[in-house]
Amino acid sequence: MSEIPGALLGPAEIxxxxxxxxxxxxxxxxxxxVIDGGTVRKIVRSARVSExxxxxxxxxxxxxxxxxxxxxxxxxIAVEIDPLxxxxxxxxxxxxxxxxxxxRGCDRxxxxxxxxxxxxxxxGPPPTALVANLPxxxxxxxxxxxxxxxxxxxxxLVMVQAEVADRLAAPPGSKTYGVPSAKAAWxxxxxxxxxxxxxxxxxxxxxxxxxxxxxxxxxxPTTASRQEVFAVVDAAFAQRxxxxxxxxxxxxxxxxxxxRALTAAGVDPQARGEVITIGDFARIAQxxxxxxxxxxxxxxxxxxxxxxxxxxxxPRREPGRVVE
Numbered sequence: 392m393s394e395i396p397g398a399l400l401g402p403a404e405i406x407x408x409x410x411x412x413x414x415x416x417x418x419x420x421x422x423x424x425v426i427d428g429g430t431v432r433k434i435v436r437s438a439r440v441s442e443x444x445x446x447x448x449x450x451x452x453x454x455x456x457x458x459x460x461x462x463x464x465x466x467x468i469a470v471e472i473d474p475l476x477x478x479x480x481x482x483x484x485x486x487x488x489x490x491x492x493x494x495r496g497c498d499r500x501x502x503x504x505x506x507x508x509x510x511x512x513x514x515g516p517p518p519t520a521l522v523a524n525l526p527x528x529x530x531x532x533x534x535x536x537x538x539x540x541x542x543x544x545x546x547x548l549v550m551v552q553a554e555v556a557d558r559l560a561a562p563p564g565s566k567t568y569g570v571p572s573a574k575a576a577w578x579x580x581x582x583x584x585x586x587x588x589x590x591x592x593x594x595x596x597x598x599x600x601x602x603x604x605x606x607x608x609x610x611x612p613t614t615a616s617r618q619e620v621f622a623v624v625d626a627a628f629a630q631r632x633x634x635x636x637x638x639x640x641x642x643x644x645x646x647x648x649x650x651r652a653l654t655a656a657g658v659d660p661q662a663r664g665e666v667i668t669i670g671d672f673a674r675i676a677q678x679x680x681x682x683x684x685x686x687x688x689x690x691x692x693x694x695x696x697x698x699x700x701x702x703x704x705x706p707r708r709e710p711g712r713v714v715e
Contacts, residue, residue: 398462398487399428400455405593408453408483412475422473424452425524427591431459437584437602438522438548440465447518447541449507449533450526452476454483457500460522461488466499468518470507477504507533510540517543524550527598531555531571538578538607539617547579547605556583556601564666569631573624576669577617579605611669615676620669623676627664635667635675636660643679652678 400408405426409415425431434456440446442464451457451469457480460467471477480502485492491499501514508529521537521544530551538544551559554567559575560583561567575581587600613620626642627635635658636650643649653660656674658667667675 399431399458400426400453400483400487401428402426402593405453405455408479412479414453414475422452422526423524423592423594423596425455425591426593428455428459430587430591431455433585434522434524434548434550434602435459435463437604438520439546440520440522444520445516445518446520446522447513447537447544449521449523449537451480451502452524454480454487456522456524458484458487461491461497461499465520466515468501468503468513468515470503470505470510470513472504472506474504477502508536513541517541519543519545521547521549527552527555527596531559534559534605535571535574535578538575538605545607547607548584548602549605550587550600550602553586553599553601556603559583559603559605563668568665570624570628573628573667573669573672574621575605577610577620579607581605611673613673613677615673615680619680620673620676623672623679624664624669627667627672631663631665634661634663638664639675639679643682648679648682652682655681 405424409424438446440460440463444465445468446460446465447468447470448457448460449470451471453476457467457469461484469477469480471480481496481500484497484500488497491497503510503513518541521534521541525533530549534547534549534551538547555571557567558569558571560581561569561572563572572581582604584602584604587602589595589599592600610617622642623639627638630638635653636646639649639653640646643652650660652675655678656671658671658675
């Protein structure tokens with residue numbers, strides 16, 4: 392689909408819209424809005440969004456990226472936590488892309504009013520791509536949660552803090568490899584694609600941003616559950632300087648059981664977590680599951696290793712309307 396002149400939001404329009412709504416961007420919600428149309432189109436191109444594709448966007452804010460995705464021909468599910476912004480998004484789309492709107496609204500836009508970490512289902516056909524400018528403060532939990540809960544997602548392109556991008560794409564053995572790297576690798580291959588200038592945001596953030604692209608792949612073969620594998624990952628990095636035989640002692644039940652499991656998995660008990668691949672972690676979890684006396688920890692959320700809440704289902708409404 393060809394680009395539509397004037398379809399995207401510019402700096403003046405962003406500020407005018409925020410002023411009319413009485414909106415003051417907050418650090419609590421990680422609100423830094425993209426004000427550059429060129430950057431929006433770069434994100435859409437990098438995401439390889441195709442006409443007719445179903446895309447989920449987390450944190451649409453004032454609608455800059457939403458308009459870009461719709462302009463490219465995508466069908467968008469926008470998940471927004473701020474009631475004010477969620478209610479305004481259909482109006483913004485109607486003003487900038489009027490050809491997509493009829494008396495019932497925009498049938499290519501569904502707005503879900505919810506905390507993304509609490510979303511367990513999405514309206515309409517399942518999305519095949521996640522494209523978003525993720526709030527800095529919850530970027531990794533949101534990413535891992537959506538990869539776990541929505542297996543239809545084949546591709547992801549997210550804008551995150553540059554340091555987080557490095558961690559997500561880090562290979563084993565690198566200085567930035569850690570829990571986010573290993574857990575993301577369970578679901579997908581990840582690579583950092585490009586840096587985004589601070590000047591394209593309002594307000595201007597105090598840190599650099601970058602794009603991370605992920606391609607879904609099968610998890611490593613193992614009889615252990617994902618929760619069991621992630622428990623091993625968490626334990627291995629809880630104290631990075633510890634050798635695995637010590638780091639996994641509590642989870643295994645004793646250092647001796649940990650050593651036996653590591654040896655059976657083909658992993659050096661004196662190695663540290665930062666050199667272990669997700670396949671190694673999967674084999675370790677499998678061997679620990681075969682042993683006796685394995686330690687247990689608190690129940691955790693399925694994707695991130697932290698407790699989660701489940702939000703009640705809300706009513707579904709007409710296309711282009713807000714779903715709570």
